[in-house]
Each structure stands twice: as structure tokens, then as C-alpha cells.
Amino acid sequence: MWNPDVYLAFADHRGRPFFDLMGRVRAESPRRVVDLGCGPGNLTASLAQRWPDAALEAWDSSPEMVEAARERGIDARVGDVRDWVPQPDTDVVLSNATLHWVPGHAALLAGWAAQLDSGSWIAMQVPGNFDAPSHRAVRELARRDRWAELLQDFPFREGQVDDPAGYAELLANAGCTVDAWETTYIHELTGENPVLEWITGTALRPVRSRLSDAQWELFRQELIPLLDAAYPMRPNGKTFFPFRRIFVVAEVD
Template identity: 70%
Template structure:
């Protein structure tokens, strides 16, 4: 289960990559704009603001996220992106921090390009931080004897979950697109108690949470805190810098 409130705790920082991604899409008057993995809908709302004449289509696989998005007035649909097919009038497809959850997403990208019309835009962003200290700390703790019995390696993703910017550029160029791909490392300034733990609780720790009961979950979090503190020490002013690498791709179908 996704928790929209936990995810939105860092809405401003999580939204920055979405804004940067949209800035490179050159569509002027799209007919239909699709948000695959719309989450709680806070970023989907910006699509309607940029393209007010477009029909906005939104999908998410989480019932909780779809409910939250609908509460914002977004007509979100519950569905798996692997089952999505573009309508004939689809001119822009956006996916923000979603495709890394889908192992076969490179094949999906090629399929979508083949189904979209010439001139259409396909833009997505995925995290590239699977080897970051935060993720390594989670894996190190999970490999300890007490936890390895209940937390199998299969629930953790590594750097192979996504490709490099160059890898995606080659994939989509070969599929018949003009591609703009890049990588950015954001240094998020976090505040509050255990801010890195709270950040990854809304995303990377979801598979861990789903594998543990309430008591185990609280104990895992408590044991993880000193590992995260060692990698992300708080500054004298109480803030914590959290580097986060992301991979961006904007492709236009030729």
C-alpha cells in the first residue's frame, strides 16, 4: 500500500524533477495528456494548468493514491501501466518516478512509441540512487541474521532497475525518436527528526514495511536510524543534506 500523506511530506522536493521534466516538453496544444503513475494527483494538476485545453488522463496502480487524486478533482483511473494503451489523440505521455517499479519498462517504452503518433511526446523520470548510502544502509540491515529470515533479497532493487540516460537515449532513438536525456543530482535540504528515514519511508522502504508486522517495523526503523545518521549527519543548523540522483528522458516520436 502507498500512503499519500507520507509521500506528500516532501511534496516540494519530490515535485522539482517533475517541473524540470515538463520544461523540456515542446508540445504547444496537445489534445490528450497522460500521467502514468499519477500518485496523489498534486503534480497532475500542473498538467491541466499548463495545457488547459487538453484532456488529462491519469493512471495509478495504488487505490489509495487514486482516491487521493480524485479528492483533488483529478479523474484518476486505477490500473497497471503495463496494461495502458494510448488513445489515438494522445500527444503527451508523462511518467514521474514510476517506471523503476516495473522491471520490463524498457519494452513498454518501445511499445508505446510504436503506438503513439508522429510528433507525440514521451517524457519520464526515474530515480538513479539505488546505490546511494540510504539504500545500502537498508540492505546492510536487512542482511543481518535477525532480518534476513523475513526480508529476502528479492524485495530490494539495485542499479539495474533503471538504465543510464545514455542507455534510454539509445533505446528510444533506435525505436524512432528524437531524444533529450540527462541526469541530475539534487541535494535536498531536509529538516525535522530523522528526515532521511522519513523520506525513504514513503518510497524505498515500502517493500520492507509490507514484509513486517507493526512491532518488527518499528524495530527495523529504530535500528536503521544510526546507520542513516552515519551517512547523512545533521548540520549544526539542524538541516540534513540528502543527495538524490535522477535520470530524465524526453523523446519525440518521428
């Protein structure tokens, strides 16, 4: 279960990559714009503002997120991105911080490129931080005797996503002109245990789903010192949290 309120606790930080991605899409008057993995819809709304004449299609696998998006006036639907098929008038497909949850998403990207008309756009962004100290700390803790059996299939490991060159090669071979890059954002976070709160809304969701309430609280408490060591609070009370992200924007030739 996704919690939109927890996810939105860092809305400004999470939103910046979306706008950096969207800024490289040069579609002028698209007929249909699709947001795959729309989340709570706070960013999807900006697509309607940029392209007010386009039909806006929004999907998310989480009923909680879709409900939050609908409360914002987004006509979102619950659906798996693996089941999505572009309608004939689709000119822009955008997926922000979603495809890393989908095994085999490289084949999806190539398939979409084959189905879209010439001049259409595919834009996606995924985290590239699966070897970051935050994820290493979670994996280290998950391997300890207390947790090893419960969390043996914790999903986020190295190789979860490709690098920019890999995605560029994939989509170029699929008949696209590609712009691919990576950026490491240095987020300055405030509050107590801010990195823990950040990953609670995303990377720790698979952990939470496997633990009871009491186990979850114990896991969090054991994780805090590992994250504090990796991301020490600065003298001003704030914490730097580097976060690498991978971007791909492709125009179908």
C-alpha cells in the same frame, strides 16, 4: 499500500524533478495528456493548467493515491501502467518517478513509441539512486540475521534502471529524437531522522509490507544509526540528502 500523506511530506522536494521534466516537453496544443503513476494528483493538476484544452488521463496502481487524486478533482483511475494502451489522440505521455517499480519498463517505452503518432512526446523520470548510502544501508540491514529471511527479496538493487545513455539509445532506436540527462539534487531536509522519513514513503514500502508492526518499528530503529552516519545533521539542524534522478524526453519522429 501507499500513504499519500507520508508521500506528500516532502512534496516540494519531490515536485521539482517533475517540473524540470515537464519543462522540456515542447508540445504546444496536445489533444490528450496522460500521467502514468499520477500519485496523489498534486502534480497532475499542473498538466491541466499548462494544457487546459487537452483531455487529461491519469493512472496509478494505488487505490489510496487514486482516491487522493480524485479529491483534488483529477479524473484518475486505478490501473497498472503495463496494461495502458494509448488512445488515438494521445500526444503526451508523462511518467514521473514510477517506471522504476516496473520490471521490463524499457520494453514499455519502446512499445509506446511505436504506437504513438509522429510529433507525440514521451517524458519520464526515475530515481537513479539505488546505490546511494540510503539504499546501501537498507540492504546492509536487510542482510543481517534477524531480517535476512523476511527480506530476502528486497527489490531495490543496482541495475533497477538504466543510465541516460541507455534510455537515449533505446528510444532513438525506436524512432524518436531524444533528450536525456541526469541531475543530482541536494535536498536540505529538516526534522528528526528526515532521510528515514523520506524513504519510508517510497523505498521502504516493500520492507513495511513484509513486517509486522513490532518488526517494522524495530527495523526503523536499527536503520536510524546507519542513516545518521551516512547523512549527518549539520550544525544548523538540517541534513543534506543528495538524490540522483534520470530524465528522458523523446519526441516521436
